[in-house]
C-alpha cells in the first residue's frame with residue numbers, strides 16, 4: 001500500500017470518527033429531546049426499544065424507566081414517553097380529525113401489508129372515511145345481528161370446559177384464543193373452522209403470535225424491517241408463520257366470496273356500507289384487507305383479556321365469590337344470558353373485567369404518535385416531528401392514579417369517590433379518533449362468556465406445579481417476580497401462558 005493510499009485511509013477514518021463523535025455529542029447534549037432523562041443507549045439508538053420489543057418486556061421496561069427517571073423518559077433518540085393521564089388525553093383524546101396535532105408514527109409502517117388499512121394508516125382523510133365505514137360493521141345494531149352466533153360459540157366453549165375427559169386441566173391461554181378466533185371468523189366471514197372442537201386450524205393462532213413477535217422489534221425500529229437478510233436469518237420461523245396466516249385468510253376470503261349473501265356478517269356490512277359524508281363505499285380489495293385486519297385486531301386481544309380475567313378470578317377468592325353470586329342471582333336459566341339490561345346490570349362482573357384490563361392490558365406498550373407541529377402535552381412543549389407515547393401498562397400501574405396498583409381490586413371501579421379520576425388513567429382500548437372500533441363487541445363477548453361459565457359451574461386453579469402457569473416468579477426476569485401478577489409478553493399485543501384451570505358443573 002502506497003503512502004498516499006495510507007494517508008487517504010487515515011483521513012477517511014478520522015473523518016468518520018469525528019462524524020460519529022459529533023453525532024453522539026449532538027444526540028446527547030444538543031438534540032431537542034436532550035433534556036429528558038432515560039436509558040443511556042436509548043439516547044443514541046432505537047435498538048434499545050427494539051431489544052425490549054423483541055424480548056416482549058417493553059411494557060415492564062417502560063414502567064421501570066418511569067420509576068427510575070420520573071414522568072418523562074427519552075426512550076429513543078427522537079422518542080419521549082410521558083406517564084400521566086393528562087398526556088394520554090392530550091395525545092389520544094381528540095375526537096375531531098380536522099387539523100390534527102398528531103398522526104400515527106412511522107412505527108406503524110412495518111405493519112402495512114401491501115396497502116394500509118384502518119388500523120395501520122397513519123392518519124388523514126382516508127382514515128376518516130375508512131373508520132366511518134368500519135363503524136357500521138361493528139355498531140351496536142350490527143352486533144345484535146351477531147349475538148346468536150357469539151352465543152353458539154360460548155356454548156361450545158362451556159361444553160369443552162365442563163366436559164370431563166382426559167384433558168381435565170385446561171390451559172386458558174389456548175381455550176380463550178380458540179373461542180375469540182371462532183367468534184371473529186364467524187362474525188366477520190360466516191366461517192366455521194371450529195378451533196374449539198377440532199385442531200385442524202389451531203395452527204393459525206400460533207402463526208399470528210409468531211408473526212407478531214417479528215413485528216414487535218420493527219415497530220420500535222422501523223429501519224430493521226429493511227434489513228432483509230437479517231430478517232430472514234433472525235425471524236425465519238416468524239416469516240413462515242406470517243405466510244401460513246396469509247394463506248389461511250386468502251382461503252377464508254375466497255370461500256366467503258363463493259357464498260353470495262351471508263346476511264349479517266361484517267363482510268356483508270362492509271360491502272353494503274356507505275360513507276354518510278361522501279357516499280363512497282369500500283372497494284372489494286379494501287373489504288378484503290379490512291376484514292382480515294379485524295381477525296388479527298379482534299382475536300388475540302380479546303383472548304388475552306379473557307384469559308387474564310380467568311386468572312384474576314381464579315386467584316382472588318373474594319372477587320370470585322362475589323361475581324358468582326351476582327351471576328347466579330341475576331339469571332335463573334342459561335337462556336336468560338343474552339345482551340340486554342340484565343347483563344348490563346351486572347356491575348360487579350363489569351368491574352372485574354375493567355380491573356383485569358387494567359392489570360393486564362392486551363395492548364400494554366406505547367401507541368407512538370408523531371407531533372405534526374409544536375404541541376403542548378401535559379404542559380410540556382414538544383417540537384414538531386418527534387414521537388410521543390404513553391406506556392399503557394405503566395400508566396395503569398401508576399400509584400398516583402391507582403392505590404395499591406398491583407392488587408386486583410374490582411371494588412375500585414365501584415367506589416363512591418375517585419372512579420372518574422381513575423377512569424382518566426385507564427385506556428385499554430385507547431380513545432378518540434384512533435380508539436378501538438371493536439370495544440363494544442369485545443366487552444359483550446367477555447361479559448357473556450364469564451356470565452355463562454359462572455352460571456354453569458365453578459373453576460379453580462389446577463393442583464400442583466402446572467397451576468403456577470402464568471404467574472410471576474423470582475428469576476423470570478426484571479419485573480416478572482410478582483407472584484400474584486398475570487404475565488404478558490408484549491409483542492405489539494400481549495401473549496400469554498395459562499392459567500391452567502379445572503372446571504366442575506354445579
Ligand code: HEM
Nearest residue numbers: 118119297298301302305363367429430434436437438442
Ligand atoms: C379486549 C379486546 C381488545 C383490545 C384490548 C383492543 C385494543 C385496541 C387498541 C389499544 C387500539 C388502538 C391501536 C393503536 O392506536 O395503534 C385498537 C384499535 C382497533 N381495534 Fe381493538 N381491541 C380489542 C378488540 C377488538 C375487536 C374485537 C375488534 C374488531 C371487531 C377490534 C378492532 C380494532 C380496529 C379496527 C382498530 C383500529 C381503529 C382505528 O385506528 O381507527 N379490536 N384496539
